[in-house]
Amino acid sequence: MSADTDVKRWLDEREVSDLxxxxxxxxxxxxxxxxxxxxxxxxxSVRYCWDDVATFMANHRIDPTVIR
Structure with missing residues (x-):
């Protein structure tokens, strides 16, 4: 992985807010x-890792087809 690609994996709070x-x-x-x-x-400076944001969203996913 190049250094440029690694930098793009970090998001600022505005990007996280948009996502x-x-x-x-x-x-x-x-x-x-x-x-x-x-x-x-x-x-x-506050930065969020793309992987952490994706994991957070996946963990808060609600599947309406699953009956509890």
Whole structure:
């Protein structure tokens, strides 16, 4: 995997907000409350790994054909 490809696997909070349809304030609140998706922080820069976002969405998937 090239370094350029590896960099593209990290998303900023606006990209995550666009993908998940969670507001920026919700993402920020989740970080403050230590819930939601894992993230990395360097200084003031927050980044989410694409794999973590995809896993989070898959874990919160609801299949209406499954009866509980």
């Amino acid at each position: 998940t349809k969670l507001s920026l304030s919700t993402l920020r609140a989740h970080r403050f409350l230590r819930k939601g998706m894992p993230y990395s922080k360097i200084g003031r």
